[in-house]
Amino acid sequence: MLTISKDLPLIIIEDVDYVYPNGTVALKNINLNVHKGEMLGIMGKNGAGKTTLIRTLNGLIRPTSGDIYINNENTNSKSIAELSKNIGLIFQNPSHQ
Numbered sequence: 001m002l003t004i005s006k007d008l009p010l011i012i013i014e015d016v017d018y019v020y021p022n023g024t025v026a027l028k029n030i031n032l033n034v035h036k037g038e039m040l041g042i043m044g045k046n047g048a049g050k051t052t053l054i055r056t057l058n059g060l061i062r063p064t065s066g067d068i069y070i071n072n073e074n075t076n077s078k079s080i081a082e083l084s085k086n087i088g089l090i091f092q093n094p095s096h097q
Contacts, residue, residue, distance in 0.1 A: 008072060009033035011057070016066035018052055026052040030066070059083040 011034040018027040
């Protein structure tokens with residue numbers, strides 16, 4: 001079983017970019033650390049990249065560049081099934097679940 005240090009963030013986002021296939025830049029140079037016990041709200045106007053960021057965390061899409069670590073493990077080689085053991089997503093509209 002993986003033991004997480006109090007000082008080590010549970011989620012680390014390092015220099016993450018995401019560009020959609022049509023060329024739209026959704027995320028650029030995103031950096032974030034989330035520690036155990038922290039509550040996080042992601043706010044912004046429509047099209048700001050909130051949903052895109054969350055989708056990179058749970059593996060629905062992969063960053064164009066940069067790294068995401070969850071429990072000190074790089075998510076680049078993890079399947080959606082593996083990531084969903086630690087990251088959940090609840091859609092705003094229940095009919096989109």
